[in-house]
Amino acid sequence: MSATTPDYPVDDRRELVGWYFYDWANSVFSTTVVTVFLGPYLTAVARAAADSEGFVYPLGIPLAAGSFFAYMVSLSVLLQVFFLPILGAIADYSRAKKLFMGIFAYIGAFATMGLYFLEGDRYLLGGGLFVIANLAFGASMVFYNAFLPEIASPDKRDEASSKGWALGYLGGGLLLLLNLILFNNAEALGIEESMAVRISLASAGVWWAIFTLIPLATIRTRGAVRRLPPGERYITVGFKQLVHTFKQMRHNGHMLLFLVAYLLYNDGIQAVIALAALFGAEELGLPQGVLIPAILMVQFVAFFGALLFGWIAQRIGAKRAIAASLVIWTAVVIYGYFMPAEVPAQFFLLAAVIALVLGGSQAISRSLFSQMIPEGQEAEYFSIYEVGERGTSWLAPLFFGLAYQITGSYRIALVSLMVFFISGLLVLLMVNVRRAIEEAGNRVPERV
The missing domain is CATH 1.20.1250.20 (MFS general substrate transporter like domains)
Structure with missing residues (x-):
């Protein structure tokens, strides 16, 4: 079963600009959180929770505190490898890319905001929130990228992709600059460095959440909206669609x-x-x-x-x-x-x-x-x-x-x-x- 949606034009300036802004919205996660602040800070928190030999024990597994952040990065990537293809197949079948992008964008944004509460010896909280945020970031990027062939014509696609990527670097750099100013002047402002880091981490989530509203308001759903056949579930349809895609490739x-x-x-x-x-x-x-x-x-x-x-x-x-x-x-x-x-x-x-x-x-x-x-x-x-x-x-x-x-x-x-x-x-x-x-x-x- 399917329901038709309007056949919207491509290369619409308003829609393209809205699409660019998701790069502006989410790039702060890569710059402020992953590249600069979270690795050293989460490692320090894990070391505060470690035993005399420098180990922490999540789920009883001995891990070197200095390796904890790297392991969390690896875990989040492993989960992406498992989940993303199925989510992509479900989104294509249901034509729900915009819904999926919004859901995962806000899961990632709110998990990033939660890093404000990362202090003391709460290394498990930090690791768990980062895994959720990074998994959601990767998922939202899949659906975001998937809009490119729908909203830009073949001759305009290089230009559109480049403008989105460029705006992402600008947004990521701007918030990072503001956070580095805060961090370098923390003592003069009467706050501890750890508090400055926590504010910086949370600010990335707030930025991500606010600016995601722009693409969600401007990107339009195209194509037939397919509903599930009787007796089917989205997860089974997703697996079948994925198998078909691999054969097609x-x-x-x-x-x-x-x-x-x-x-x-x-x-x-x-x-x-x-x-x-x-x-x-x-x-x-x-x-x-x-x-x-x-x-x-x-x-x-x-x-x-x-x-x-x-x-x-x-x-x-x-x-x-x-x-x-x-x-x-x-x-x-x-x-x-x-x-x-x-x-x-x-x-x-x-x-x-x-x-x-x-x-x-x-x-x-x-x-x-x-x-x-x-x-x-x-x-x-x-x-x-x-x-x-x-x-x-x-x-x-x-x-x-x-x-x-x-x-x-x-x-x-x-x-x-x-x-x-x-x-x-x-x-x-x-x-x-x-x-x-x-x-x-x-x-x-x-x-x-």
């Missing part, structure tokens, strides 16, 4: 080839993001007073980088734009190998170049993948895209760690990441983008 070899390329080069990108501060501190001898401003600068420069690559993709095609970004990424890690120690200006220059290609390579990848998705299966395919990304995100950090363990050099460890950019580029060059789009039954844009 086998017939679009170039889409699968692009997905492999993306998983390779994006793993390298994520590793550079995660390990750049470690490289700066340990190998280049740079203090936190240099590293934190550099992280903050990346957020704002990446705003312009995402817009720049959206403009480039419109003129030379998305595949060529991504390929160009991978050449720059390779040059970045090679330059890092030769960079002199204790020269902050060169580290800032390197960070600025990373920022320029960071948002662009990811935004254009999102829009290009959206061209390869069969109509009506957007959430399913983006759930697989998200799961694939997170399911392989341990490879490049492991490669980095092994390179350091074998050589004792962070420089060699950093330059070793070029393997992911070069291999991703080589696989990308094998992708026939036009054929992948045609195999999905979609219109090929003027430039691909």
Whole structure:
């Protein structure tokens, strides 16, 4: 059974701007919570609860307090791998992407607000809230991304994806700046540093909740609203739909080839993001007073980088734009190998170049993948895209760690990441983008 909904136009400016604002809303979780404040603070709380040997015992399992946050990150990713494809299939079948996006956005936002109560030895509270928030964040992003093929035409999709990503960097950077000002002036304001951290964590949840109202008010549901057949439940329909999708994907070899390329080069990108501060501190001898401003600068420069690559993709095609970004990424890690120690200006220059290609390579990848998705299966395919990304995100950090363990050099460890950019580029060059789009039954844009 189904009920029809109005056939709304694509490229509607009001709807696109509303869609961009979900990137603005949720990026604060990645910057303020995950990148800067929660890891060190939750680790300190876990250490306060640890025994004399430095262990905590959630559910009776001995865990090193210093590893607790990393384990919570891994657990949340594992749960995403299990849940996201089923949720995507259910959302596509029911045409309830907007409802699902809203539900998971507010679950994540309220769990993030709850981190305000993380103090003393409440490490289990912090770990549990983070797992819920990170799982909800990943789920909401699946449904958010799945709207892109519906609201933007093929020729406008690179531009739309880039603007959303750019606004996300701007929003994430703005709240992080405000929170760093609060943290650095906590004593002058008469509050403890721990209170400043808790306020910063909660502020990310409040920001996320408030600005999510904009996309929920402007994005419109398209297509037939399907109801369950007699005797069926959404969970069983979701599994059946997912099995059908995996069978269908086998017939679009170039889409699968692009997905492999993306998983390779994006793993390298994520590793550079995660390990750049470690490289700066340990190998280049740079203090936190240099590293934190550099992280903050990346957020704002990446705003312009995402817009720049959206403009480039419109003129030379998305595949060529991504390929160009991978050449720059390779040059970045090679330059890092030769960079002199204790020269902050060169580290800032390197960070600025990373920022320029960071948002662009990811935004254009999102829009290009959206061209390869069969109509009506957007959430399913983006759930697989998200799961694939997170399911392989341990490879490049492991490669980095092994390179350091074998050589004792962070420089060699950093330059070793070029393997992911070069291999991703080589696989990308094998992708026939036009054929992948045609195999999905979609219109090929003027430039691909």
